[in-house]
Amino acid sequence: MPLLSVQQINVFYGEVQALWGISFDVEKGEICTLIGSNGAGKTTSIKTVSGLLRPRAGSITFEGERIDTLPAHRVVERGIAQVPEGRRLWPEMSVEENLELGAYTKEARAKRKQTLARVYELFPRLAERRRQAAGTMSGGEQQMCAIGRGLMSLPKLLMLDEPSLGLAPKLVAEVFGIVREINQTGVTVLLVEQNVRHTLELATRAYVLETGRVALSGSGQELLNDPQVQSAYLGH
């Protein structure tokens, strides 16, 4: 049984349909990725899983239980964390307060001291800047803070929406390294990216979304070698 199973979901913004019968599975322990161009439905898919949007049809199950009717704050309690596009930190709050907000659920809050220590171990820069207002840090540091905040809820599944967006190439590589590191500690990862090459090299499984539908799927390596993917996304 997959950890997360999305089956045939239709999602609308008002009357405009954004997702057309999208299905994908995320197996425990893997790095799964959704790739595709702007407007393909990647962020919409993630937001639907996290409970910010409701599917009009289809189902989402996590560890075998339906979660598509739960409000967002209940989905977090089940063990799904979202690192949103554009980080969405509270810029005036300190780094530590932002991280503390990540551990808002009861269970996570009880263990927040240990989790915080682990996050600081993973991101030593955040420990240095713990008292600093999050908005005054560089883009890379802010992304680390957003990822750290996601980890604070002790997720089984960490969903990252475009973590490399707007970062310098050197930092992009660093972010992908961290994603791999997090995955190796046992956290399943669902990664949404426009940076197709980096992502496919990292991913166990990948889905290509086009205009709200799943166009292709396979292992990361398979898609890297796929002529369609190569011409459309890798510029061959």
Place this chain on the structure above:
Amino acid sequence: MTVKERERQSTAAAATRRAGPGREALFAVGGAVLAAAILAIFGLTLPANSYLLFSGFLLFLFTTQSLAWNLVGGYGGQTSFGHATFYGIGAYTTALLQENAGLHPVLALLAGALGAAVFSVIWGYPLFRLRGFYFAIATIGIAEATRLVALSPLRELTGGASGFRMSTAGAGGRTSQYMTALALVLATFLTSYWVRNSKLGLGLFALNMDPEAAETLGVDTTRLKAISLALSAFIVGLTGGIYARAFLYINPNDVFAFSVSIAMVLMSVIGGVGTLIGPILGAVIYVVIQDQLGAAQITFRGQTFQFRDVQLGLYGLLLALIILFEPAGLVGLFQRVAGRFRRRGGTQAVAEQQALLRNETGDE
């Protein structure tokens, strides 16, 4: 309110929050207790019929309301123009239970506060689905509807337009009223301080600035808003009951008045919405203005204008000016002035840090 204004306003709120516990806690709690003790001793030295004693009583009630409004309107950013409902329900529940049912005054007071809190949950839950302006407008509707219901359909109970008179038994002297209100304002300040540093406060600040992000981190935004509104309503309900017991006469047109709601918004906004001290500063200014200008009038081209007739318009103008130029109110103004003095030494450090950041992150 535009995003930028909201940000400025939150900056002041967050900045006061970031200072953290320890020395700040000692300063806030110790300072508040000390100030209250001094005011209490001062109150004891005043004769029972002193105007100052009475003014102090009113000031404490207004400050309490301002602090209470700030819990939901400031910390949580839910601008309520309907807090008069809590004031009115507190006043009427207390008065009716004490007068008609013969309940002990303290119990009647608590029942009034509880009634206000329950009422807040009833309209809070559906209204919290609305955001920003829509929430604010809906609260005006609720408040006016409540006033009209109290005025006419419930005439038998409330006394309608002619009001409800209480017997003088158990009213207590001016000194004891002053002390009660002082104790309440101290308790409310400490509550406000505690909320700000609690998990509840953290969640409220978070949902104020970015409700969607808060929700995805496990913050039950609707529940938090409802809790803060109920807490706020409870405290405002207490002030209603205390008011009723002090004046022995209440009227739906007074206690459910729109101006009561507006006053709470104004005091917080003048002082600095979302800050700890702002609502107190705002209340002092508001009470002084009311006291000094309450009976004022000016004659312009043969026409006489009473302050009380045009005050809503003037306050509206003031509200607009503050939101336009200094959304963080007096506290924001003080911080800006203090920052200007401090900046001289700070500029270079900031520039160095920025240069360092640029080197590290490449072209960002």
